[in-house]
Amino acid sequence: MLTDFLHYDKNDYKLLEILDDLLTREVDRSNFKTLLEPYLKPHGIKELAAERGLRIAYAIMHLLQSLKSDQASDRTKALIALRDETMSAASGGMRNNRARVLLQIGKELIRARGNREKQLELAHEFRRAALGKTRFIRQQLKKYHLLEMPEEWNQVTFDDRVHDANSKGRKSATHLIMDAWIKGIRRLTVVYYDFMEQSVARELFASAQILGITVSVGIEYKARFGDRFIKIVWGPDALQNDPDINGFFNQEAVQELMQQGREIQTHRTKYVQAATEAFNDIHRKSIQQEFGIELPHIDYKDVAKTIGTGQPSIFHLGNHIHEVALPLFIDRVEELKAEYSKSDYDTRASIAMHLESLDSLDSDTIIARYLVPEENPKIPNPDSPATDGSDPELLKLSPAALTYRLRKVSHTSQLTLILSELDLSDAIEVLYDCKGRISHFEVFNSKSLTEFIVRQRKPFSLLQKSLNEQNAVTLKRTIRQCIEQITEEDTPQATDRAKRLMAILSDFSALLNQYKRTPLRTKIGSGSTGRSTRSHGMGFAVVDTLPFRTQQEIRKRSTTNCIPVSGIASQSIEFIPPRNRLVRSMSLAKALCHMPGLRGLTCATRHRWHIARYQVDKEGCGNVVSLGGMNQEGNGLSLYEDEKSPHHPSTGTFNTSLKNAAKILIGFIPAFLTFALTKDWWVLAYLGGVIWFSITGLRNVIQSILGGGGLRRSPYLRWNDYIDWERISDSLLYTGFSVPLLDWLCKSVLLDQGLGITTATNPLLLYTIMAITNGVYISSHNIIRGLPRKAAIGNFFRSILSIPVAMFFNAAIGAMLFAAGASDIPGILQLWAAVISKLASDCAAGVIEGLADRGRNIAMRHWDYSEKIRQIIEIFSQLEIEFPTRDMLKTLNSPKEFIRLSDEAKSSHTPEVIANALDLLYIRTYKPRAREALREALEAMNRDELEVFMASQQILSEEKTIARLFVDGLVGRNFPKALAFYLLRYPEYLRELDSLATTYRTRPDI
Incomplete structure (x- = not known):
């Protein structure tokens, strides 16, 4: 079919075919499970066994479809794999936002099971997103209702109340954390009811640590308050890792509390x-x-x-x-x-x-x-105290007794009073009785946010403010107003409550003193369960901390979903002095870091946001917005059939090769016509467009090769392995439209005919104006394409730098024409002036952008090597602990001895050591700029680290053991290509390492 020819790429079909095998044909999924092992990194040997799209899709599928508690370890491994795969998917800008988009598309790819057209479209979008084009990433963020987050990842985003599958939600703890990260949330509180399991806490904190989310747990308890219950959320503090969690749950008081909660x-x-x-x-x-x-x-x-x-x-x-x-x-x-x-x-x-x-x-x-x-009035209501006293013991405690017991278990824990179903007098009474143990108000839960609730919460905010500011006048007036309102009711219950408030009024200074040193803070939660259609989704953000583009997008939103809360935000900028072991003297650089105005030249900067407090706005919207929208209510039922037209793929799914060819053709037409219609000399008339395009194409090729390694690139990579053909086609598209702008409008109409400026009269001014015109054009289409503002500005200044280059070319060509005895040299130079200006601009661009590509490639290789070296050191540390009487460095240098010893141990580390060595072999062989990154990594090591690294690579000489590991499923069943690569490449790699080791072992240790 024509549609199949025009749309999608063969790699889209290939990805979908393998994914269908995995999802619908019930192939042995254990064949893919090893791809999730944390010691196999994305840029390593497993690239030869399965492409990135399949690896991400499998990891997401594994995470979404496992809810059993005994699968927590597998879910955690899948999350690590997802983080590594998406964060390393491509170079360039918007790394975090690209990773969020890749995860979201991966989720949709799994959910679209059975809908082939939808899956094909998603597979194509996934591969486009991996390229990291800014404009496309922003389109996808908007498509999935995700706000763009700052790449520095310093936004203030949070949710103080969400639920996972272990309470009333539908997602596992790992799934919840992944979705929170996709939304851009950095701080999260997961609330459970009455108790929580130790295994759940371990999974939650491990998952949060993987994605860098600050997570805390809350356990909601009910306390008896008169003839009803009030809710208090207990947040145990200082829980971060397994030792903390084990120590907490092993306390007798905690075990007793959890049992009563059960x-x-x-x-x-x-x-x-x-x-x-x-x-x-x-x-x-x-x-x-x-x-x-x-x-x-x-x-x-x-x-x-x-x-x-x-x-x-x-x-x-x-x-x-x-x-x-x-x-x-x-x-x-x-x-x-x-x-x-x-x-x-x-x-x-x-x-x-x-x-x-x-x-x-x-x-x-x-x-x-x-x-x-x-x-269901005939069923005893668990949300109301039993009249016969049959409630469990924990439900019989008053707020004061409950908070005393919880603080006794964990002295630094947070206690949050839930304000729903409470009036102001209730809150005052609870605060007074609890003697300052209540640390937070849950001001809003967006699940039940209405205009009435907003109006009702304002007095609570004033009470909170009077306590925090130690304002005795306001607090006294607030208590008196509550007493006046209650006495108007004229009931026995009101009389009793008025007496209690009068007692508080007579001692209100005690209430004031309870919050003299520690303020009463605010919590805002969504109550998201991942299943409701009538409440906001998960997450909130302080608008001031988001990118300017995102702030503009939020201002265009409907005000119906706004939150009447403001966060008082301030920003600090940290200047970090350089710490480079490769530079012997950093005195000047560090000195510049202390000089205002010059700090940015040598210091790295880090921006941090600080929120002093949250407050309820009197009216309208605050600067806190919801990250989650509201789903459409209902079941989607209708009497009327939707007139569905046949599904036609979108224009965004055009075959990449055809699309690139179309871009080149569209760009070539104006270039060719300009030369053909304005030039008399047949060379320029018919070949001018070809020459112009050749300059641009050659510049992109040289730039890519320079970025990938230049003349010293890996001998196993062909020159076209470095080329991004889509980038070249984009470049040729826009350069084609620059021909009528520069050669006809600028050079001929404006400068020659209008101002009389030519290469004969004023070549410097000619090339300056043309360079500025070209710079403005390039910067404009960079901005239209959604490229980062820094790139647009950089491309403008690169055109300025091309002016002296153009003058040099002009003089050199003039000299050659003179030496050849040509006549009318100024006329020839004027004829070729636009081409000369173009050549100069592209020469400058090739060097500048090639160096930028080089920097990005080296940065990615640094990430690869730092991750692998960290794993090597961690494994070696474990070996030292497990074998305290052995010289493990000597053992590692003898691979056969190490394998024998490891196999005899309870847990064999042989697969991990082999996988690390194979990954490093693959990176060094096939990844751009791996040579420089490896040398810099070795230079940064101390002597002990260097010896451990070298020893860990010697295991590559054990061909039989490694071949057997491949056959046993190290990278799944698609292992022949990876095995062949290993057998062919490892001898030369080990020889290179021996040579490097000799060099670095002789240096003085730093």
Whole structure:
């Protein structure tokens, strides 16, 4: 078909074919599992076994489809693989935002299973995103409703209340952390109910550490307050890694608390079970009477299976009922459609109203109409204190008793008072009774954010402000106003409450003193579970900390989704002095770091944002915005068939080769016509466009080769392995339109005919104006294409630098023409002036951009080597600990002895050592600028690190062991290419290392 020819690339089909094998044909997934091992890095040997798209898709699939607790380790490995694969996907700008887009497209690729057209489109978009073009990345961010984040990754983004599958959410802890990172969240609090498992905490903190997210846990408890419960979230502090977590959960007081929390959960589970039976006995009949749909009996065991390791709740039950009911809803709609077509006007109106009600019966509506305690009055309400005293012991504690016990378990923990269902007098009473142990107010939970809630929260913010500012006048007035409001009620309960507040008023200085040293802070959460259609998604951001482009985008948003909260933000700039071991004297550079105005020349800079406090705005929107939008409500049911046109691939999916050819042709047409219509000499008339394009193409080739290694590049890489053909086609497209601009409009019309400036009258001014014109044109199309502003500015100044080069070429060509005895030399030079200016500009660009490519390649190789060397040192440290009486350096230098010793140990490190050596062999052989990066890495090592590194590479000489490891699945089943590469290349690599070792062992150690 023509469509298949015009759209997509063969690599798109190849990726989809392998992915289909993995998803639908139930191939042995263990063949791919080893690709997720952390010691196999993205730029290493596994590139020969599976392409990046497949590796990312498999890692995402593994992460999304595993919810069991015993799969936590595999999920963590998948997350490490995802981080490494996406962050190393390409060079250039927008590295973090590109990684976010790649992860999001990878998720969509897995979800589109069964929709081949959609998957092909996503596969193509994935490969385009990996190229890192700024404009395309921004398009994809907008497509998936993701805000662009600063590449310095210093934005203030947070969510103080989310839920994973172990509470009432639907995502595993690792999945939740991945989605938070995709949204750009840097600080996250995951809340559980009544207790949490130690294994869950380990997975959560390990996943957060992988992606650099600051995570904390909260456990929500209920405290008895009169005839109702209030909610307090306990946030144990100083939990970061396994030793912290183990130490915390091994405390007797914590174990007792968790056990009592499990009793509460058992208590709540009984309600979910009873609600299931009530739904079967009562509400199913109600649905049948109202909608004409007979739902099957809901088995609680099926509900428990869908929950997995989570804590049972009515949210899980409602979601399960909805999943069971939706196919029946769809069948009912088909019946209504048939009836609708035969009915009169009144009947049609009735059917339309009926279907509208059915469409609104989503999981949230099912919960609200059938599962909440208010709709099941015969079942004991777990959200209200039992009148017979049958509540678990932990539910009998007052706020003061509960907070005292929690602080006793963890002295530095945070205690957050949930303000929902509380009035101002309640909050004052709880704060006073708890004697300063309440550290935070949860001012807003966007799940229940309404205009009434916003108005209600303002007095809480004033109370908080009066305590933090130690304003006795405001606090006293606030308490008196509460007393006046309560006394107006004239009820026995109001009288008792007024007495309690009067007692607080007489001692309100004690309340003031409780927050004299430690302020009462604010928390804002979304309550996101990943399943609701009627609440904001996860995450918030302080607008001031986002890029200017993103701030503009937010200002264009509808105000209906704004948050009436402001963060008082300030920014600090840190100047970091250079610390380069390769430079012997850094005195001058460090001195410049202390001089205002010159710091930026030698110091690295780091920008940090600080939030002094959050406050509720009186009206309108604050500078805190939601990162997650609201989904469309309902089930997507309609009486009317959507007139769906046949699916046509978008223009963005054109075959890359055809698209590149089209760009070159479109650019060549104006270039050729300009020369053909304005030049009399046949060489320029017919070959001018070819010459112009040849200059640009050759410049791009030289630039790519220079960036990849120049004349000393890897002998195993061909020159065209360095070429980015899409970049060249873009360059040729825009350079074609520069011909009429420079040669005709600027040189001929403006300068020659208008101002009389030629190479004969004023060559310097001629080439200066042409260079400036070219610089403005290049910078303009750079900005239109969405390139970074720095690149646009740099390209303008590179045109300025080309002026002396153009003057040199002009003089040199003039001298050659004179030596050849040519006549009318000024006329010839004027004829070729635009070409000379173009040649000068591209010469400057080739050197400047080639050096920039070189810098990017070396930076990526530094990342590769730093990761691998870190792994080598970590493994060697483990070996030293496991074998305290052995000289492990000597053992590593004897590979056979090391393999024997490692195999005899409880855990063999042989595969890890071999994988590291193979990765380093592959990087050195096939990656641009690996030679320079390796030399710099060796130079930066001390003597001990150098010896460990060299010793770890000697294992490559064990051909039989490594071949067997390949056969056993080191890189999966597609290993022949990787094995052949190893056998052919390792001898020369080891000889090169021996030569380098001799050089660096003789240097004086630093």
